[in-house]
Amino acid sequence: MIYHDETQLQRICINFVGNQTQQESLVTSETETFLDDEMKNLLKDYFLKSFKPEILFEFFHQNSLDQNEVFTLVSEIFEQPELLENQSKKLAKLLFDVSINPRTKGGEFYVCYFTDCVLKGERYDAVGLFKSENKDTFMQVSPSDASFKLETAKGINLNKVDKGCIIFNSKKEEGYIISVIDGTSRAETSYWMDDFLQLKQKQDDYFDTQETLTVYKDFITKQLPQEFEISKADQAEFLNNSINFFKEKKQFDFEEFSKEVLKDNEVIESFSNYKTDYEQEMQVSISEDFAINNAAVKKQNSSYKSVIKLDKNFHIYVHGDRKLIQQGQDENGKFYMLYFEEEK
Structure with missing residues (x-):
């Protein structure tokens, strides 16, 4: 776990990134999503609880680190968090451009700004990138006259995040410190870690x-x-x-x-x-x-x-x-x- 009670979800912007080969679209948000405190705490738990920062990564590029586009955009968010909405569109476009594997699922893409994330006892600001690809069926029960009414709805299961990374604002010159979740088998598709983020394991x-x-x-x-x-x-x-x-x-x-x-x-x-x-x-x-x-x-x-x-x-x-x-x-x-x- 990389957060505690003082960790705060300060900003969030949501976009939809479809699969090009499935004729799905890229839909970007024009504004940040504003949440009440209850929803912020719920999403903070959803986004962060599954991370186990034992294996850590860093951005890289075979030519030069500053040619890694995600690294550059995230760096600009750290410098000016108010740019989150604009940078989230660019990040969503980058993800859309590599979503060409027929097995890649479309889904909501979240760009978040956190404060007081914890890594090895130290606190950092962090940028979180997450994608929810799978939808579960939920049953809703509500009173109806003298009986009850049953309905179903598709939604996101808050027990786990499908894909995510937390980029800690530390060691920028080395490509930051990054913790990653990828629920998809690397044998099926590596677009999240290799094509989009372009990561390598940190030597520690x-x-x-x-x-x-x-x-x-x-x-x-x-x-x-x-x-x-x-x-x-x-x-x-x-x-x-x-x-x-x-x-x-x-x-x-x-x-x-x-x-x-x-x-x-x-x-x-x-x-x-x-x-x-x-x-x-x-x-x-x-x-x-x-x-x-x-x-x-x-x-x-x-x-x-x-x-x-x-x-x-x-x-x-x-x-x-x-x-x-x-x-x-x-x-x-x-x-x-x-x-x-x-x-x-």
């Missing part, structure tokens, strides 16, 4: 933790078996030791990680080369010394489940000591021998 402790765990898992499961003679049980031990390192430590240090987890000098060199190739291919730079982010570790934890799959008959889930697993072969075929103290 979450990013470094996430990327280090990602590249290490890829190395263990893909590269290591190609270079070294290693069993599935050995791979499981590498994965368990690495995720436990991240769970137990507060700070990541590459040399310490190498000594405690990788251990072998040839494996350490191989991982270093693999990490360098990964950074070049993905066009990222991953720090070798950073504070470990527990939220990123928790999210990656499920992908670090160590499973040995044996034909279609058995799966062995490895959680602990590699020494309790032995592998062999006899006249009946290959086998694993597991040692344990207690059956549960």
Whole structure:
């Protein structure tokens, strides 16, 4: 949650952004929408309650940041909030221009100005961009003579926002600090984050933790078996030791990680080369010394489940000591021998 009781929705302008391929229109508002206090509080909760600012983003452009049009328009709103209505039209037009995927839904587009939004204990003014695409059916019950009358109506479900971003007025020179919600699968359409906002993930402790765990898992499961003679049980031990390192430590240090987890000098060199190739291919730079982010570790934890799959008959889930697993072969075929103290 990024707001508290003192967070205020100061200004809001609403437009409708349709899908061009569906012959839908762009309809812009000529004035800001003026709300009473009750409606402001209701909308503040609707817009902001679903944000979990663990993964943060920033505006970018492959040539120059000031060529990112949303960045430029938002910057002008921060300088002069009274320009919100005019800038909202320009933002709506930009969104309309990229709404060309047949699966993109038209919907109301809200441009908001907030004060006293909270991020990591600090308060900032913020610009919010939101789009409501899905309509739910609601039932209305009203008295009618000696009975009751039932009617249905289509409306916006205030439990969740479909698409949104909060742009905090901080670190402008880096593309601001941005938290994002996109309820649509990135596999279906990326028009909100990539085409409209043009964002990239901010390099912070979450990013470094996430990327280090990602590249290490890829190395263990893909590269290591190609270079070294290693069993599935050995791979499981590498994965368990690495995720436990991240769970137990507060700070990541590459040399310490190498000594405690990788251990072998040839494996350490191989991982270093693999990490360098990964950074070049993905066009990222991953720090070798950073504070470990527990939220990123928790999210990656499920992908670090160590499973040995044996034909279609058995799966062995490895959680602990590699020494309790032995592998062999006899006249009946290959086998694993597991040692344990207690059956549960």
